[in-house]
Amino acid sequence: MDTAVNDLSRRRDGTAATCAAVLIAAPASGQGKTTVAAALARLHARQGRRVRAFKCGPDFLDPHWLALATGAPVHSLDLWMTGEADSRARLHAAADEADLVIVEGVMGLFDGTPSAADLAQRFGLPVLAVIDAHAMAGTFGALAYGLQNFKPGLPWAGVLANRVASERHAGMLKDALREPSQWMGALPRDARFTLPERHLGLVGVNELDDAMARLDAAADVLAETPLGQLPVSQLPQVRFDPVTTDDAGTPQLLAGRTIAIARDAAFSFIYPANLDVLSALGARLSFFSPLAGEALPACDAVWLPGGYPELHAEALSANESMRASLAAHAAAGKPVWAECGGMMALFDELTTHTDEELSQVHRLWGLLPGRVTMQKRLAGLGPQQLQLGSHTLRGHTFHYSRCETPLAPSAHTARPGATQPVGARGGEAFYVHGPVRASYFHAWFASSPEATARLFGAMPIELGNDAAKGAIDDRC
Incomplete structure (x- = not known):
């Protein structure tokens, strides 16, 4: 680590x-x-x-x-x-x-x-x-x-x-x-x-x-x-007992950068320690609420954390200013890290279900092609790790939805102790689509501040395994 x-x-x-x-x-x-x-x-x-x-x-x-x-x-x-x-x-x-x-x-x-x-x-x-x-x-x-x-x-x-x-x-x-x-x-x-x-x-x-x-x-x-x-x-x-360390401190790889972080009832899955890591890397943190109808604040990078977009799909769909500002942000080549619920909100559509089993399709923010569908069956659970070049981010996955997209995953996460897989069955898909990086994977930033900085654009993304080729319907 x-x-x-x-x-x-x-x-x-x-x-x-x-x-x-x-x-x-x-x-x-x-x-x-x-x-x-x-x-x-x-x-x-x-x-x-x-x-x-x-x-x-x-x-x-x-x-x-x-x-x-x-x-x-x-x-x-x-x-x-x-x-x-x-x-x-x-x-x-x-x-x-x-x-x-x-x-x-x-x-x-x-x-x-x-x-x-x-x-x-x-x-x-x-x-x-x-x-x-x-x-x-x-x-x-x-x-x-x-x-x-x-x-x-x-x-x-x-x-x-x-x-x-x-x-x-x-x-x-x-x-x-x-x-x-x-x-x-x-x-x-x-x-x-x-x-x-x-x-x-x-x-x-x-x-x-x-x-x-x-x-x-x-x-x-x-x-x-x-x-x-x-x-x-x-x-x-x-x-x-205390921990003794020779660590000279966290490198200021995100110094001078402002990271806009979605934080409300739809995007609430945020480890306090992850915020500490971003601050230690030198980033300025700016919080905003998509549910409140806010547009994206001025920033160099965006973090869309996990949460419950499926419970607030109607309000998220109605936030046209967020859709437009995210599109402009991505068009300018500025990075977006979207994990789990954050990734779900970036697809074209999200299908939810009422208690009466009726499907409802919501148009979402459209930075990623494809659709997400909620289901009653658990789709992913357990510890995972993501290899970015020579650096490894540790974390986990836990979700009840699946996505269908023409995008080919750029990498997949792996379970602890496993070699980094190429096939989707080995872990969660990790997508790189222009400046957007997205996955169902929840990252623990302190496991690798260097890899975290890459997610937010401090350095190019380096993948630790070969990208999957030719996927036309990747089911996450």
Whole structure:
């Protein structure tokens, strides 16, 4: 991996930092990890404590809730995508200033390579397991025991039952544990703090008028549990060692350039760390909202991040000034980096579906020939890497749409450990169409600031594999 941005570690004095810390995990997705993590963060934050939260693995939506709960940016930790050094530096920096560090896991505790359990072991983060117990009793104990003991040496903090029917039900669950001291309490099923979901995950906090009220309701209930009543001094204390680096800093490859970044409900999948990398590269960042009907601001390059263009297709289609200003930008040879939802908005058409299964075709911005169609079946998921010359960008993919285009992909992403493929089945298509660079691939910019600078036009794009030839109907 290329040298990451290590400004955090360079600012520290080289001494270890210790504070209360926990990794909140579960047997599977949908168990309530985000609710518990955000409720615990909110409970302590509103009592005046400094809380910092992280999300394990690639995710854009859960961090919005954790950021609302803590009042601070939420970064991703992933031993592959972000790297151990970056994760260690961020944890150390957080522990150096916070009273409590909360890491929310990803999927099930042992799912993925690397998994949340791998992260917990690497950094000594005690695991608090959240188990949806609405349809079980004694099996709760078996699940808790299995999660704790499946991987030898896993740091452990306890177990909390979610969506519990009654106090009697909670008592049955507690009695099922081999070690009653591991009981951290129970949360009921309660619409007041249910976090709504859709096809890519949780609904964003900016879409709900009562988002903070939901977190406060969850924090109120958690405050009555053994976990909520533990003072910070009695939560697990973890020592985080600093990262030493000889990195001389990020080269100013984008100095003097202004990058216009779409940011609203349609384009909200932005890692805060990616913005930090662009700034470290010397770029000036200018944000705009296509949903607000705005045209493109004066800039040298454009970033259209992922998000939910399919939910706002009608409004995006109606933004004629955006269509015209993007066309003028591209005609002037200025770069555009469009990832996932951003790429979807650049095609000629986007087909969406209503609840009644009726198709609706929306004319979009037309910088890329072809059409995008939403579907109920998952079309792409998992870690990916993109080779640009001698530099490799790491990231991931997650989408429910497919595109049909006469464009021949200039490259494809690959899964970790795989050689760079030529065929579309090996990864996501990466298109270079004039100054437009587009893919379903979500990039983690810190994995290669040099490759990131190439995406935004600082240097020519150099591809790490042969371009596919002769495609007339490439299905992404």
